[in-house]
Amino acid sequence: MKRKILGIIIILALVIVAAGCKGGSEEKAMAATARKYVELLTTKQIDEAKKLVTGTAAIELEQFGKALAKDPSEVKIVKFDGHLVYLNRDKTRGIYEVNYEKSVAVQDLGRATMSYVGRFGLVKLDGAWKIYSLRWRNADL
Amino acid sequence: MRKLLVLMLIVGLLGAGCGRPSEEKAMVEVARAFTEAVASKTFEVAWPLTRDREAATLLQDIPMMIALQGERKIENTYFYVDYLDGNRGSVIATYTQTETVPDVGTSRGEFKMVYEMKKVGKEWKIVDVAQLSVK
Numbered sequence: 001m002k003r004k005i006l007g008i009i010i011i012l013a014l015v016i017v018a019a020g021c022k023g024g025s026e027e028k029a030m031a032a033t034a035r036k037y038v039e040l041l042t043t044k045q046i047d048e049a050k051k052l053v054t055g056t057a058a059i060e061l062e063q064f065g066k067a068l069a070k071d072p073s074e075v076k077i078v079k080f081d082g083h084l085v086y087l088n089r090d091k092t093r094g095i096y097e098v099n100y101e102k103s104v105a106v107q108d109l110g111r112a113t114m115s116y117v118g119r120f121g122l123v124k125l126d127g128a129w130k131i132y133s134l135r136w137r138n139a140d141l
Numbered sequence: 142m143r144k145l146l147v148l149m150l151i152v153g154l155l156g157a158g159c160g161r162p163s164e165e166k167a168m169v170e171v172a173r174a175f176t177e178a179v180a181s182k183t184f185e186v187a188w189p190l191t192r193d194r195e196a197a198t199l200l201q202d203i204p205m206m207i208a209l210q211g212e213r214k215i216e217n218t219y220f221y222v223d224y225l226d227g228n229r230g231s232v233i234a235t236y237t238q239t240e241t242v243p244d245v246g247t248s249r250g251e252f253k254m255v256y257e258m259k260k261v262g263k264e265w266k267i268v269d270v271a272q273l274s275v276k
Contacts, residue, residue: 001143055253055272088224088231093255093273121255121271132255133271135194 026124027084030096033129034120035080038100042075044068054125055132074105078113085119092124099139115139164230164265165222171265172220172232172256180213180238182206192259192266211242228260233273 033052040049046065053061082098098118105111121133171190178187184203191199218236225231234254241247257269 005143005147055274057271059272086224086226086229093223095257123273125274132273133269135269 026087026091026094026129027096030084030094030120030122030129031082033122033131034082034096034098034118037120037131037134038077038080038098038118041068042077042102044071052131054123054130055121057121057131057134060134072107076103076105077101078103079115094122096120096122101139161225164225164260168222168225168230168232168258168265169220171258171267172234173218175256175267176215176218176220176234176236176254179206180215182210182213190267192261193268195257195267195269198270209242211240211245214239223255230258230260230265232256232258 037052079101085095085097087094100116116136117139119135122129123132175190215236215238220234223231223233239249253273255273256267258265
C-alpha cells in the first residue's frame, strides 16, 4: 500500500514537472515573438512585423504602420524583460508582459529614454506564436 | 492514518474543481450579455459589465459606435472559458456577424474574440476585448 501511494505521488510529480517544462518552452517562444516584433518595429520593417500579428494587433498595425514607417526618429532597445502572465490549458494562447525601455533620438532635439510596460496577447496558429493584442502603458504611471 | 491521508488528498483534489463550473457559467453569461448588448447598441447594458481598460475604451467609443455602427445581427454564437485562475480568466467567443449600414451595404464575417475578465466582488467584469484572428 505504501509503495503504491509512493508510486502515485512520483507519477503525479513527473506529470506536474513535465507540464511545467512544456510551459517553459512555450514561454520562451512567446518571449521571442514579442521581442522580434518590437525589434522589427524599431527598425521600421513593417512588412516583416505584419507576419507576426493577427486579430486586433494586425488591424492596428495596418492602421499605424504607414505612419510608423515614415517616423524619422531612431529607436534603440535599451531593456526588454518579460514574464509569462498566464498560458491557457491547451497552451495555445497566453499573455506575456514586458518591461521595455527604449532610447529615441530625434533629429536636432537629442535623445530621450522612455519606459513602458507592454502586455502581449499571443495565440499559437499553425505551430507559430502570433500577437493578437498589444497594450502599452507608461511604466512610470 | 494512511487512509485518512488518501481521503484528504481526494477531497482536496475534488475541492479544487468544485465551484469552477459555476464560475465558468457566470463568465460566459457576462461575455454573452456584453456581446449581445454591443451588437444591439444597448450600451447601458454593456457598460456595467466592464471595468478598467474596457470600460474606458467603451466610454470613448460609444459616440462613434452609435454614429457609425450599422444594424448588427450575431448568430452561431459559441462561448467558452479559455482560462480561469482565481479572480482572473478569459472567455473566447466565436460568432457570425452580419452588419447593414444604410447607403453602404451589408457585410458578413466570422469573428473570434477574447474577453479578459476579472471578478470584482461577486461579479465578473470584462477588462479587455480583442479580436483573436482576422478572417
